[in-house]
Amino acid sequence: xSTENPNAKLIYxxxxxxxxxxxxxxxEAAQGVATHINKYWEARMxxxxxxxxxxxxxxxxxxxxxxxxxxxxxxxx
Numbered sequence: 372x373s374t375e376n377p378n379a380k381l382i383y384x385x386x387x388x389x390x391x392x393x394x395x396x397x398x399e400a401a402q403g404v405a406t407h408i409n410k411y412w413e414a415r416m417x418x419x420x421x422x423x424x425x426x427x428x429x430x431x432x433x434x435x436x437x438x439x440x441x442x443x444x445x446x447x448x
Contacts, residue, residue: 389432405441414445
């Protein structure tokens with residue numbers, strides 16, 4: 372985990388969730404990631420996730436990117 376990227380911990384956490392749900396059937400995996408993030412991440416964390424995705428999403432597991440449209444996008448700060 373790089374300390375150079377201010378989003379490194381957020382990326383790591385999102386990827387850990389995706390890694391867990393990759394063991395689920397493909398049709399359910401992205402929804403599982405989105406449901407988990409919607410349920411357990413506060414708006415500030417989801418906002419930072421979307422800011423990162425909007426700037427290319429570098430380092431994110433493809434499953435996180437697949438789940439993104441199902442994640443509630445908070446209003447801009």
